[in-house]
Amino acid sequence: MGLSGDIMNKVKKATETATQKVGELTESAKLNMEISAVESDINDLYRELGRAVYFAAKTSDSIFDPAELIGKIDGKTDRLVELKAQQDDRRGLKTCAACGKRTDAENEFCPACGKKLD
Numbered sequence: 001m002g003l004s005g006d007i008m009n010k011v012k013k014a015t016e017t018a019t020q021k022v023g024e025l026t027e028s029a030k031l032n033m034e035i036s037a038v039e040s041d042i043n044d045l046y047r048e049l050g051r052a053v054y055f056a057a058k059t060s061d062s063i064f065d066p067a068e069l070i071g072k073i074d075g076k077t078d079r080l081v082e083l084k085a086q087q088d089d090r091r092g093l094k095t096c097a098a099c100g101k102r103t104d105a106e107n108e109f110c111p112a113c114g115k116k117l118d
């Protein structure tokens with residue numbers, strides 16, 4: 001391989017690395033957007049639940065059942081936990097299951113509460 005072939009290879013490799021970095025950024029931005037959207041949905045559901053409780057109490061509506069809204073909030077919250085775990089992975093972090101502290105993935109024990117990390 002001649003000198004120009006060598007340079008071409010370096011250029012090709014640099015381009016591949018840059019493309020990969022842009023791809024990672026895009027994935028990370030998508031993840032951040034989805035986290036914001038799910039957080040916003042959860043806030044909307046809490047607001048809806050609050051409104052429903054308010055009117056049920058005010059009008060003595062005994063048939064009001066919050067189970068559906070609570071189920072939706074729980075589903076969204078589970079999704080949020082999943083997404084945040086993905087975000088932690090990307091950042092080289094993990095979250096303590098006991099106290100919720102985000103810590104370096106290298107740590108074997110939580111620096112806040114001392115629980116063994118998975």
Ligand SMILES: [Zn+2]
Pocket residue numbers: 096097098099100101110111112113114115
């Ligand atoms: Zn902890």
